[in-house]
Amino acid sequence: MRVATWNVNSVKQRLPRLLDWLDQRRPDVVCLQELKMTDDVFATLIGPDLTDRGYLFASNGEPQWNGVALLSRVGLDDVTIGIPGAPGFPHVEGRAISATCGGVRVHSLYVPNGREPGSDHYTYKLEWLAKLRDQVAADPSDVLVCGDMNIAPTDADVFDPAAFAGHTHVTAPERSALAALADLGLRDVVRERWPDEPVFSYWDYRAGMFHKNLGMRIDLILASGPVADRRAAAWIDRLARKGTAPSDHAPVILDLDSAPDGDVGPMVPPPSAGRPRGRGVKLPQSK
DNA sequence: ATGACTGGATAGTCCAGA
Numbered sequence: 001m002r003v004a005t006w007n008v009n010s011v012k013q014r015l016p017r018l019l020d021w022l023d024q025r026r027p028d029v030v031c032l033q034e035l036k037m038t039d040d041v042f043a044t045l046i047g048p049d050l051t052d053r054g055y056l057f058a059s060n061g062e063p064q065w066n067g068v069a070l071l072s073r074v075g076l077d078d079v080t081i082g083i084p085g086a087p088g089f090p091h092v093e094g095r096a097i098s099a100t101c102g103g104v105r106v107h108s109l110y111v112p113n114g115r116e117p118g119s120d121h122y123t124y125k126l127e128w129l130a131k132l133r134d135q136v137a138a139d140p141s142d143v144l145v146c147g148d149m150n151i152a153p154t155d156a157d158v159f160d161p162a163a164f165a166g167h168t169h170v171t172a173p174e175r176s177a178l179a180a181l182a183d184l185g186l187r188d189v190v191r192e193r194w195p196d197e198p199v200f201s202y203w204d205y206r207a208g209m210f211h212k213n214l215g216m217r218i219d220l221i222l223a224s225g226p227v228a229d230r231r232a233a234a235w236i237d238r239l240a241r242k243g244t245a246p247s248d249h250a251p252v253i254l255d256l257d258s259a260p261d262g263d264v265g266p267m268v269p270p271p272s273a274g275r276p277r278g279r280g281v282k283l284p285q286s287k
Numbered sequence: 288a289t290g291a292c293t294g295g296a297t298a299g300t301c302c303a304g305a
Contacts, residue, residue, distance in 0.1 A: 009304085010294055034304090036295070064295060065303075113305060150305070169305060204305070205292035216305075248293075248304080283305080284292080 001074060001102050001256045005031035005146035005219060006240070007110070007202075007249035011046060011067075012037060014247055019049055021240055025253065026260070028074045029101045031108030031146040033249075035059060035067030035094070042069065060094040067094045068110050068147070074102035086131040089124045096132070104227055105139045107132075109147030114168035122168060125150070129177035137184055145186055145222040148202075148249065153178055153188060156198070157217035163283050169218060186222035189234040189254050197266040201236050202249045206284040210241055213268070214281055221254045233259035238267045 004027040008014040011032070022030070035042055039061045050057050056076040059069035070076060079099040082092060089112065098107040109132065114125040136145060151174045155161040164170045182188075190199060200215030209215065221234065233255040241250040255261075 013294065034294095113303080115303090115305090152305095164305090167305075202305075207291055209292095218305075245293095 001029065001104075002027045002253065002260065003029040003031075003104075003106065003144055003146065003221065003256070004237075004251050004253045005033070005108065005148075005221060006251035007033040007148040007219060007247060009034050009247040009249065010036040011042060013245065015046065017240070017243075017245065017247075018046070021237075021251065022053060025237065025251070027253065028072065029104075029106055030055075030069075030071040031106065032069040032071070033067070033108065033110040033148045035061045035069055036065060037061055037067060038063055042067075058097060058099060060097040062094040065093070066110055068097050068108045070097055070099050070101070070106060070108050072099070072101040072106075076101055083128070083131045083135050085134070087124055087127045089121065095128070098135075104142045104144055107136070107143075107145045107147065109145065109149065111148060111150040113150055114174070117166070117168055117171055125168075126173055126177060129174075129180075133177070133180045133184070136181060136186070139224075141224055142227050143186065143224040144227055144254070145181060146220070146252070148218060149178070149220045150218055151175060151178055152216050152218055153191065153220070157200075159198070159200070159214040159216070160281060163281060167283070169216065181222055185225050187225065187228040189221050189223050189228055189231050190217070190236060190252060192228070193231065193234040194266045197268055199236050199266055199268055200238075200250075201252055203241065204284050205248050209284070212281075219249055219252050221252050223254070227256065230256040232257055233261070233263050235264050235267050
C-alpha cells in the first residue's frame with residue numbers, strides 16, 4: 001500500500017500536475033492540503049477524474065483558504081471532518097480530515113501557520129496541535145498522521161537554523177507538540193529512512209530557493225509502530241517540485257510492505273562541489 | 288546576472304504563505 005501526502009497550493013491551479021502525478025506514482029491513499037475551494041467545487045472539478053482512477057474521496061474545504069482531502073482506493077470508512085474540540089480563528093477552518101483506509105486510520109492535516117511567535121495565530125496553532133494530540137491518542141493502533149505540519153522537527157530540517165531564528169516552525173513549543181505525538185508512539189518514517197540526508201519538502205517560490213535546495217522539511221508522515229514497521233520505502237518526491245507551475249511543496253510518499261519503484265534514493269540533489277550552501281542566506285521577506 | 292514568487296479576491300493593490 002502506497003500512502004502519500006501533498007500540499008498542492010490550490011487544486012484549481014495544480015489540477016493537471018496532480019492528475020499526472022496520480023497516474024505516475026499511483027498512490028493508494030492520498031492526503032491533500034490547501035485545496036483552496038469548497039467541497040462542492042472539489043467534487044465537481046476533480047471528482048470524475050478521481051472516480052475514473054478508482055478513488056473514493058472526502059474533503060473538508062473552504063471557499064478561499066485551507067482545505068484538506070483524502071483519496072483512497074483501499075476503502076474510505078468512518079470519515080471524520082475536523083478535530084473534536086479544535087479551536088478556530090475565529091471560525092473553525094478546513095484543516096483536518098481522517099478516515100480508515102486499508103485498515104489504517106489516516107489523517108490529512110494542514111496545521112495552522114503560526115505567523116509570528118507570540119501572536120494570536122501562534123497560540124491558535126499550539127492549541128490546535130494539542131487537540132490533534134488528544135484525537136490521535138484516542139485512535140486505534142494503526143495510525144498515519146500525514147500532512148503539512150508547519151513544523152520542522154529538528155534543526156536538520158531547515159537549510160540553515162540561523163536563518164530561522166525568531167521565526168515560527170522551529171520554536172521549542174512547536175517542536176514539543178511534535179514530541180507529544182512521538183510520545184504516543186508515532187514515528188517520522190522519512191527521517192528514519194534517511195537519518196543523515198538534508199531532505200526537504202518545501203521551498204519558497206522566491207529567490208531561486210528550490211534550485212539552491214534551500215528548503216525545509218515540514219510535510220511529514222508520522223506512523224504508529226505497527227505501521228512504521230511495515231515501511232518498505234519512504235521518500236520525498238522532489239521531481240514534483242520541478243517544471244512548470246509546481247506547488248511550493250513536494251509530495252511525501254510511504255510504501256508499506258512493498259515498494260513498487262524499489263527503494264528509491266533520498267531524492268536530494270548531489271552535494272555541491274564548492275562552498276557549503278545556505279549559510280548566511282536570509283529568508284525571503286514579505287513586504 | 289548577486290535579483291529572482293504564487294494564489295485568491297479584487298479591480299488598487301492587499302493578504303496569506305513559512
